[in-house]
Amino acid sequence: MIELKHVEKAFHDSKPLKDINAVINTGDVIAVIGPSGAGKSTLLRCINMLGEPTNGQIIVDGEDVTAKGYDVNKARKKIGMVFQSFNLFSHLTIIENIMNPQIQILGRDKKQAYEKAMSLLHKVGLGSKYAKYPDELSGGQKQRVAICRTLAMDPEVILFDEPTSALDPTMVGEVESVIRDLAKEGRTMVIVTHEMKFARTISNRVFYMDEGIIYEEGSPEQIFENPQKEKTIIFINQLKSLEFLIDSSEFDFQATAYRIEEYGRKNLLEHKLIYQIESAFEELCGQILMSHLGNFIRAKVSIIYSQKENVTKMIVLYNGSSFDPNDSDKGIALKILKNSISEISHYDIVEGEYTNKVEIIF
Ligand SMILES: Nc1ncnc2c1ncn2[C@@H]1O[C@H](COP(=O)(O)OP(=O)(O)O)[C@@H](O)[C@H]1O
């Protein structure tokens, strides 16, 4: 068990941690979320004493590891960390990367260290890669090796700092799946992540960090479905919304479809809904409005999740004379659009350069 009591961390020009109080129980899987710069990494570094707190106490299994004279290596042995950037030694092979800390820090002999490393590599599906060098592996494979290196030390708690954010999207799944297996084994973990779906489904507790404190804490359902405090509500709702401008016929619809996909994947949208949004966007903006306005197109597209009504909407503001997409002569596009949504309404408006508004409910 780890207890954080009034933990503060100040740098010469900032104080990212003002007053952190928390108890991490054995078996907890805690997802830490919050805006960039909120102090999430700083918090993890404090927990395993990579960066000592400037004030407050950290109690690990009843021992105050922040006390003067305490051997911080003892705490570090209990608390493993996995970094965004893997931090493998590139001049060492995979197996050496996993063996060396066991030999140097835990005093295991070579055979023990080798057997431990091999069994972990097999567990994450990389048994055949033991003699390779890190540069011969993909990002997802390197991160799985880094996880093995941490596990080899038999830590009581594992801290993950955005373990998938340096990865190509195609490799996020394989690393998340290894971490999910660890959760199933009942390991105690603290995971900083921007992958909200992952955060929600893997954790039993969520910490939302802001303003130098754990601003709101709750179960995943509480934080993602029913946040109580102002900043948490704004953060969660922003996760579920996306906005972009279309200002020429050169607009890259392909890239935008990819953004919608990524947004849906990171957040909490059903796969079917992501597909409906992509499809409605493509037909309404890429086909109907583009054919109507051509090079003169100016459109602002917002995809918004409304917590109050529990619906996802797409609002499209655009220029030109009054034009209801329902009157479009692009028959097939209109049909696909209508199949992807439940309601579409058109309004004449005056809002800056925009004169039309279409509201779609999925
Ligand atoms: N080693 C450091 N020296 C000075 N300032 C730092 C250092 N590490 C972090 N900070 C500052 O602490 C704040 C929080 O950073 P960080 O913990 O990395 O946030 P997060 O991980 O939530 O994005 C930032 O304003 C950052 O500039």
Ligand SMILES: [Mg+2]
């Ligand atoms: Mg960080």
